[in-house]
Amino acid sequence: MPEPRIGIVVDSTCDVPPDWPYRDRLHVIPVHIHFQDETLREGVDITEDAFYARVLREGQIPKTSQPNPEEFAQFYRSLAHQYDTLISIHVTARLSGTYRSAQAAAAAVKDVIQVHVFDSGGGSAGMGFMADEALRMIDAGASARAILDRLATIRQRLQIFLTPKDLTFARMSGRVSALGAFIASMLHIVPIIVLVDGELIARERARSRKKALKQMVAMMQAQLGEGPANIAMVHAQAPDDLAYFQELVLNAFQPQVFWTTSLSISIASHLGPGTIGIVGYRTE
Known part of the structure; x- marks a missing residue:
């Protein structure tokens, strides 16, 4: 019997x-x-450029929403001629309803194609690393169960830290008050956002961008x-800091x-251009 x-x-x-070799094998359903x-x-x-320009011009952060279950179902059905089984990896359910929409759609198409819906526990390059390992395992002949087990291990080990350049977008999105943003900017306080149990929380603060x-x-x-790790630098239009940050990262790790990848609009929209972060996990 052939492998699924x-x-x-x-x-x-x-x-x-941009140069990721599996890009044409990754099926992406867009957030609204x-x-x-x-x-x-x-x-x-x-x-990206048009998004940030429009937000700054209009002075409002747009709302985002997940694809609805019917959109997911149509997307899954469109892949049934290529695959017997799908592993559908999504942004943490703590931040979005995407995972729940995907679950509802998976149940609706079960007679057409088998879909395993997986909560990444995060997003951004963390999901990217999961997709990367999953596709490598597919090429090696791994089963869906083995892939899902590996994804669960990555989720448990995944670490994400982000810092915005300033609090302009956080203020517009309602993440901090206008007064709080003003005081923080006057004191040159820079927050560090940490992924904790699937939620992004302002856990630490620093007194400058470099710090x-x-x-x-x-x-x-x-x-x-200690030990081997996969590491990604993520950023939202922060080219001026990338060389310095890369030097810090590569001096600390031998990944x-x-x-190095751009941060998705739907995540970066609440933190703004200039946001930069690090995503990583131990591979063993």
């Missing part, structure tokens, strides 16, 4: 590098971005310890896989 053909689905909060009466699909109808970048690397070192 396994495909990988993600939502558009997943981040991978709502500007007042206009709904756009992330990665399809709007670019925040150094602190994120130290925090990642403390969490990962098996090292990525």
Whole structure:
């Protein structure tokens, strides 16, 4: 009996590098971005540059929403001619209803195609690393069960730290008050956002941009310890800091896989351009 053909689905909060070799085998369902009466699909109808320019021009952070169950069901059905089984990896259910929409759709299409829906516990390059390992395992002949077990291990080990350049977008999105943002900017306080149990929480603070970048690397070192790791730098239009941050990261780690990738619009929209972060996990 032939092995089942396994495909990988993600939502558009997943981040991978532009030159990632599996890009044409990753099936991406877009998150919706709502500007007042206009709904756009992330990665399809709007670019990063256009998104940030529009937000700054209009002075409002758009709302985001997950694909609804029927959209997911149509997406899954469209892949049934290529695959027998799908592993559908999504942004943490703590931050979005995407996972629940995917679950409802998986039940609706069970007579057409088998879909395993997996909560990544995070998003961004964390999901990207999961997709990367899943596709490598498919090429090695692994079963869906073995892949899901590996994804669960990555989720348990995954660490994500982010820091915004300033609090302009956080203030507009309601994440901090206008007064709080003003005081923080006057005192040059830079927050560090940490992934904790599937939620992004402002856990640490630094007194400058460079100190925040150094602190994120130290925090990642403390969490990962010794041993091999996969590491990604993620950013939202922060080219000026990338060289310095990369030097910090590569002095601290000798990663098996090292990525630099843009941060998805739907995640970065609440923190703004200039946001930079580090994503990593122990591979053994």
